[in-house]
Amino acid sequence: MSIMNALSVSRRPAAAFVVIGLFWGCFAAHVPVLKAQMGASDALFGTLLLGSATGLVSAMWLAPRADHWLGARSMQFGVVALSLAWLIPGNMTVPILFALSMALVGLCSGLLDVVMNARVSELEADHRRPLMNANHAMFSVAYAVSAVIVSFTREAGVAPVYVFAGFSIFCILLAPFLRMRVAHVAAEEGYQGGYPIWPIALCGAITLIAFMSEATVEAWSALHVERTLGGGAAEGALGPAMLGLTMAIGRFSGQAVSERFSEIPVVIVAAIISASGALIAAVAPTPIAAYFGFGILGLGVSVIGPIGLALVGKMVAPHLRTEAISRVAVIGFSGFFFAPMLMGLASEAFGLRVAFAGVALVLISAVPFAVLVSRLNAADRKVALQN
Template identity: 30%
Template sequence: MWDKERRSVAAVFAAHGASSGTFASRLPWLSDHLHLSAGSLGVALLMTSIGAISAMPFAGRLVARVGTKLVARTLICAFTLVVLAASWMPSLPALAVATTLLGAVGGTSDMAMNAQGILVEKRLGRSIMSGLHGSWSTGVLIAALAGSLAAHQHVSARVHFAVAAAVIAVVTLWATHGFGTTAADVGLAEEKTEDVPLFVVPRGVILLIGLVGFCGIYAEVAAQDWSSVYMHRTLHGDEAEAAFTTGMFAFTMAAGRLSGDAVVGRLGAATTVRACGVLGALGGVLVVVAQSPAPAIVGFMLIGIGVSVVVPLAFAAAGHAGPNPTLGVAGVATIAYGAGMAAPGMIGGIANLTSLRVAFCAVAVLAGLVALGGGLLGRNAPAAVGGAGAASGLDAEQIGLSTAAGAEALANEG
């Protein structure tokens, strides 16, 4: 039963990733259509992080009152519609408004589906979060390939986005239909909803977990956004090598996430994070010292493996850290989106003052800090080997307390 529910949640993750990938794949079209410079486009993209950060502190209360099923179902569909609306914006200010809304609905639905994933993980009694995030990465990849094909065929982004919105909405509605619930879960959620604060501020262990997540996401975003630039400008690789470098980073990150649950099941969450942090730090060092493209490509691949499990396990650790997984995820997400906003600008700023090599020294250091903080991400983790026995170890009270975040949280989550 719970494995069927896990597949439903994985499909929701993939749908969310496809929405993000659809938008990202046609950014050149948006830039050309509005005649935006790189700096102007950067401003529009910055607003997505601002929108997400602004919404995150309130997202826990929303999910607690409405439930993750309805939040995920409604806001992922809204996500696709805002992506479509962005293609009709007539100017940079209008596009910035659209991308702010994009960040708010995308971030809130992201938080809701992660909270649901944690609840299913509790029921199963084994790690599933890495695989769920692997599904997200797969959704991004599929959408990016579809966007590349649409662009190659000279299909307008407006037509492309409309078709993608319809497909993603159908998948989302179908997947959330598989979310399970019980009367006991609903009753407990209703009883606890009034205890959920309106504004979630991360503190205590949630803050520490969030800082580990910050380090991982900073390294992830830095490598994702700057790997091709580093290859081209610092190591003088051609455009094909630059694009290949970014692709290999994305490949190893997705592969790491898809295999992460099996590794966590064998080694445990803390050991897995420590090992990945070490690999990420070694990759960062290799990138910094590389004098030719080949070793740098290997370095970026190691960074991809190193950061692959950090975000899913940070969300999982936060969700397991207290009685309310929704609030824990919201707290970590607030910090995590801050990393996503800070990384591109900080890398660029350090590079302007010094060089990209120096800027990537920070990536190596932060990956090393992930290794040091690995123990935090292993707190209260599910049993290494789950199965029915582990799942049955969670009695009704434990499952109910885990859903204190919202009445329909468990009921609606899937």
């Protein structure tokens, strides 16, 4: 199936991925400004981002219920709520208020994230073909475009609150097009399977590693370029833009790869490639060398998270799919909030070069989890044949 056909089939959730990508790209490129706006140290700023984690954990419990209540309007509600939530952080100068505003952002982002990934998984089941990478690629495209736009607005001296407001208006205008029927699946008669703890835990770990690594580059690449390597504001904003661009390329390529190869070998190869990119960024002597490292990291890490989400959708019973994806999504996307805090603490103690080297170690740890998922799949197939 072609990439364009995959996006046509999943155009409504793909638009939701664009919304989230626009806002997080805008935020990543504004990190140096927001940090300076509050006068926060690396460690404090990373800790403040834990506010987002609080909201995201809440989303894990609320998303399946909200999806049931809102039905076809779930993505519409999520887009409007997230667009309004992002109006607040860009105007914050008091650290505690910034943390609270990011908690609201985390809640809204988590709700939309779970719902849109569940819709993609339902479409994958209906059409019996992979769609996850193409949709996540749209997040990356939007993320890169947003970061490039911010590189110009920062050079022009536009305050973050006005930039966020512009993106909010655009995204709210998309909401009417995101109404989508929900596939409510009842348990099969005689179903005796237990709750899929191991598929959720293992796929969640793979997704967490991918998104933690992605989050460190999103939140700290601009600072690495500007502070460690002496780049300007526009050069700093191009760090996350490079990540978003190469992740888009990687995910569009991953759409084709996922139709031809088994998921587990793809995860293992991607982890090795992305880890090498993190090491290049860590030792880079110039901004251009850092961009090269961020690009390799983006190409590799781009397919790991979507595959983790797609895998759990295939490994659990259909009536548990939305709930399982919500758990894996929240485990994975918590990396977007815990990673910046850990990165901030590592940067404060050892510097950003050492912190980025640590990202390489995190990425390599995806390999043993992928092997465990492969063994679990093999065991499940053996049981199915015996029955």
